[in-house]
Amino acid sequence: MRKTLVIAFGGNALLQAGEKGTAAEQWANVSRTCKALVPLIKQGHNIVIGHGNGPQVGNELLRQSAGKSQYGLEEMPMDFCVAETQGSIGYMIELALLNEGIDRQVVTLLSPVVVDEDDKAFQNPTKPVGPYYKEKQEGFKEDPKGNGWRKVVASPAPKQILHSELIKQLSSTGTIVITVGGGGIPVVVQSDGKYKSVEAVIDKDLASALLAQEIGADELYILTDVPNACINFRQENEQVLNGITLEQAKKYLDEGHFKEGSMAPKIRAAIKFASGVNRRSIITTAANLDGGTRIANNEYSTDTDVS
Ligand code: ADP
Numbered sequence: 001m002r003k004t005l006v007i008a009f010g011g012n013a014l015l016q017a018g019e020k021g022t023a024a025e026q027w028a029n030v031s032r033t034c035k036a037l038v039p040l041i042k043q044g045h046n047i048v049i050g051h052g053n054g055p056q057v058g059n060e061l062l063r064q065s066a067g068k069s070q071y072g073l074e075e076m077p078m079d080f081c082v083a084e085t086q087g088s089i090g091y092m093i094e095l096a097l098l099n100e101g102i103d104r105q106v107v108t109l110l111s112p113v114v115v116d117e118d119d120k121a122f123q124n125p126t127k128p129v130g131p132y133y134k135e136k137q138e139g140f141k142e143d144p145k146g147n148g149w150r151k152v153v154a155s156p157a158p159k160q161i162l163h164s165e166l167i168k169q170l171s172s173t174g175t176i177v178i179t180v181g182g183g184g185i186p187v188v189v190q191s192d193g194k195y196k197s198v199e200a201v202i203d204k205d206l207a208s209a210l211l212a213q214e215i216g217a218d219e220l221y222i223l224t225d226v227p228n229a230c231i232n233f234r235q236e237n238e239q240v241l242n243g244i245t246l247e248q249a250k251k252y253l254d255e256g257h258f259k260e261g262s263m264a265p266k267i268r269a270a271i272k273f274a275s276g277v278n279r280r281s282i283i284t285t286a287a288n289l290d291g292g293t294r295i296a297n298n299e300y301s302t303d304t305d306v307s
């Protein structure tokens with residue numbers, strides 16, 4: 001059966017630990033991840049791809065800062081930097097998929113994502129971005145590892161994917177759409193109805209989960225660098241999670257089995273999406289698409305399994 005899949009690429013799909021982030025390294029990683037998707041693509045499913053941009057946007061912010069201090073260039077704001085990484089990363093994924101010889105059109109859509117101006121996250125910014133500075137400035141926090149001071153921005157919840165209707169239409173005709181890169185470009189809707197960018201970072205797994213809901217997807221794949229989520233992670237009694245129910249996932253999350261900033265947001269995104277009727281979330285690596293940690297309602301109909 002033809003399904004609609006949203007596949008969120010983690011950081012590892014673009015850069016691996018210890019790499020510098022050269023263009024050649026990024027091409028190699030993107031190509032490896034895209035190659036792994038070919039069997040799924042050949043099954044004929046509608047496919048939408050989301051991706052992270054942490055190291056890439058971090059480097060872009062550093063370039064802005066260096067450009068200002070060395071050449072007196074005006075620094076461009078974060079929304080420009082996110083848009084640039086959506087474009088460059090999307091372009092790599094497009095070419096890498098086309099080079100696998102798949103019989104599909106592939107397109108990247110830059111993706112503004114609406115957040116709520118009153119989101120509580122704006123009162124307590126937590127996400128460090130950009131270069132380290134020696135001295136404290138307004139809106140900065142000290143790095144716990146002693147590297148200096150860094151700007152922190154809010155991480156508000158995504159409320160609406162601006163282009164979801166268009167993404168749905170394109171993907172239903174078989175076009176592979178790459179979008180919500182880096183969680184999207186955060187914008188708020190002002191009282192006059194106009195959009196305005198805000199300095200913030202949206203969690204890319206939550207944005208992918210919202211997109212999957214909005215386009216009525218059947219499955220959300222969250223691809224990362226571990227084949228499964230575990231309970232008692234890295235302890236003697238560690239246990240790999242395969243198929244689990246929503247209730248189990250919520251219980252393990254409440255018990256603190258998943259680390260904040262890494263696995264916990266993925267589990268939250270997986271739960272958010274799988275809470276809908278007949279929907280399933282899968283957390284795994286690109287090399288393990290038939291396995292992984294699968295979270296579903298009891299009603300998830302097994303006759304539509306990809307296997
Ligand atoms: P990505 O960059 O791919 O989006 P992260 O690096 O943020 O992903 O999160 C994946 C990491 O989460 C794994 O490499 C692992 O070290 C960590 N992690 C934390 N808690 C768990 C857990 N309970 N089970 C498995 N992995 C976990």
Ligand code: MG
Nearest residue numbers: 010011012225
């Ligand atoms: Mg990572």
